Amino acid sequence: xLIQRAPDIRSSEITDVQVYLNRRSFLLGLAAMAxxxxxxxxxxxxxxxxxxxxxxxxxxxVEDPPTKFKSVTTYNxxxxxxxxxxxxxxxAHMLKPRPWTVAVEGHIKHPKVYDIDELIQLFPLEERVYxxxxxxxxxxxxxxxxxPLASLVKRxxxxxxxxxxxxxxxxxxEQFPAQQKSxxxxxxxxxxxVEGLRLxxxxxxxxxxxxxxxxxxLPNQNGAPVRIVVPxxxxxxxxxxxxxxxxxxxxxxxxxxxxxxxEYGFYSNVNPNVDHPRWSQATERRIxxxxxxxxxVFNGYADxxxxxxxxxxxxxxx
Amino acid sequence: xSRRLRIALKAAVWAVCLLPLGVLVxxxxxxxxxANPIDYITRTLGDWTLRILLASLALTPIRLLFNISxxxxxxxxxxxxxxxxxxxxxxxxxxxxxxxxxxxxxDDILKRPYITVGVIAVALLVPLAATSTARAVKRLGGANWxxxxxxxxxxxxxxxxxxxxxxxxxxxxxFIYAGILGVLLSIRWLDWCRRLVRRRQARLARSIPFx
Numbered sequence: 001x002l003i004q005r006a007p008d009i010r011s012s013e014i015t016d017v018q019v020y021l022n023r024r025s026f027l028l029g030l031a032a033m034a035x036x037x038x039x040x041x042x043x044x045x046x047x048x049x050x051x052x053x054x055x056x057x058x059x060x061x062v063e064d065p066p067t068k069f070k071s072v073t074t075y076n077x078x079x080x081x082x083x084x085x086x087x088x089x090x091x092a093h094m095l096k097p098r099p100w101t102v103a104v105e106g107h108i109k110h111p112k113v114y115d116i117d118e119l120i121q122l123f124p125l126e127e128r129v130y131x132x133x134x135x136x137x138x139x140x141x142x143x144x145x146x147x148p149l150a151s152l153v154k155r156x157x158x159x160x161x162x163x164x165x166x167x168x169x170x171x172x173x174e175q176f177p178a179q180q181k182s183x184x185x186x187x188x189x190x191x192x193x194v195e196g197l198r199l200x201x202x203x204x205x206x207x208x209x210x211x212x213x214x215x216x217x218l219p220n221q222n223g224a225p226v227r228i229v230v231p232x233x234x235x236x237x238x239x240x241x242x243x244x245x246x247x248x249x250x251x252x253x254x255x256x257x258x259x260x261x262x263e264y265g266f267y268s269n270v271n272p273n274v275d276h277p278r279w280s281q282a283t284e285r286r287i288x289x290x291x292x293x294x295x296x297v298f299n300g301y302a303d304x305x306x307x308x309x310x311x312x313x314x315x316x317x318x
Numbered sequence: 319x320s321r322r323l324r325i326a327l328k329a330a331v332w333a334v335c336l337l338p339l340g341v342l343v344x345x346x347x348x349x350x351x352x353a354n355p356i357d358y359i360t361r362t363l364g365d366w367t368l369r370i371l372l373a374s375l376a377l378t379p380i381r382l383l384f385n386i387s388x389x390x391x392x393x394x395x396x397x398x399x400x401x402x403x404x405x406x407x408x409x410x411x412x413x414x415x416x417x418x419x420x421x422x423x424x425d426d427i428l429k430r431p432y433i434t435v436g437v438i439a440v441a442l443l444v445p446l447a448a449t450s451t452a453r454a455v456k457r458l459g460g461a462n463w464x465x466x467x468x469x470x471x472x473x474x475x476x477x478x479x480x481x482x483x484x485x486x487x488x489x490x491x492x493f494i495y496a497g498i499l500g501v502l503l504s505i506r507w508l509d510w511c512r513r514l515v516r517r518r519q520a521r522l523a524r525s526i527p528f529x
């Protein structure tokens with residue numbers, strides 16, 4: 001006689017649903033790669049992520065070919081996860097980008113805590129292909145999706161006292177393992193990660209409030225669900241996983257400036273003529289290329305942004 | 319120790335020391351060196367240089383602490399492998415990273431302390447590797463040879479400084495290497511002090527024979 005009995009342990013208790021789903025998407029990704037024609041495999045073999053539609057804004061697209069999606073999403077500096085480059089993509093599943101709110105506050109007429117899904121719909125999204133130059137001497141070209149931060153700034157109407165904008169990244173050791181207190185994290189940064197711009201920099205049309213890349217919502221390791229992209233500054237100026245945008249009258253104390261003031265200044269504009277105290281900034285390695293290439297003043301955006309710094313000594317204001 | 323055991327031990331060291339290079343070659347062939355392959359190769363070779371160098375420096379402290387000496391047979395082999403990895407690391411910097419841009423490299427050597435000490439360290443490894451044969455020991459004489467090979471202490475300190483000075487904040491690796499090197503050198507230093515005291519006592523005992 002066959003006696004059927006429910007198993008003692010349900011399969012969902014053995015395999016976490018999320019892991020199961022990840023496995024699904026992994027397999028789908030593999031299938032997609034296998035099915036894609038070989039020539040398409042670099043840029044297109046992308047994303048199994050959630051699509052995010054946007055019109056490409058041709059006025060903000062560089063000629064350089066975009067960096068491979070795989071490189072963009074597996075070679076990341078995101079200290080909240082890990083100090084090594086591969087760590088963030090490995091640990092990215094720990095971050096929960098929904099539900100998410102962004103508090104917009106400070107010296108503005110309309111302070112408000114925005115739900116991320118409301119924030120993303122405030123203005124039409126556009127795709128912009130920007131160069132990204134890391135202070136460590138490597139660079140990428142990334143098709144971002146977002147809208148100009150200026151649109152949001154104008155909407156909330158800064159008062160006369162607002163001179164700077166401060167961006168704060170999420171602090172939650174549950175989601176960001178490197179924020180956990182441990183003897184191995186002693187030499188790191190103070191959390192939360194704070195970055196900032198001058199109000200005119202925040203209003204510059206190049207500065208992008210970013211929700212996606214490569215036609216999909218931001219992968220967690222790239223700063224989901226919302227980040228800043230300031231293409232003429234070193235990458236660390238572009239805060240990720242933002243929970244607060246505050247308009248202040250004093251220059252914000254930024255995370256890297258606090259950690260190593262003689263190495264990282266508030267401005268941190270890309271500048272081949274001002275070396276990092278420990279290494280040269282004259283050249284960079286574009287990810288995917290063999291030879292180093294010369295670094296451009298303001299990362300190649302001098303025409304658009306140099307006027308912001310007219311009369312300033314860029315060696316002093318590094 | 320039997321001859322056969324010694325050969326087996328050396329074969330094991332060969333295998334372990336060649337493994338990281340083998341893994342790199344394998345990763346290269348399977349296009350698995352990550353988004354920034356040159357950086358990855360450079361870092362991996364640098365890491366293994368320091369690991370093998372510290373392993374070679376650990377043999378004497380092990381002898382002093384545990385009074386065993388079979389491991390001393392591995393000193394030359396480990397030293398040569400450390401030199402091998404250091405020069406691979408250096409060659410990758412010249413060929414892959416800077417592609418023979420001598421002007422740029424010279425500029426870096428003069429201006430960047432971490433590169434300065436790194437280049438000095440690889441240069442100092444040359445005379446040690448060159449005098450690693452039994453014939454060289456004989457030609458130099460034991461005392462001179464030992465004096466020359468004390469350079470390895472300078473090299474190891476420079477090597478660890480090289481990593482300390484280039485690493486960004488939050489990276490713990492260099493501190494771990496520095497800590498291990500500190501322990502290894504302290505053990506030697508304590509032993510040196512102990513021998514000094516003994517020699518003094520012996521001299522004292524000789525000078526007052528009937529005390």
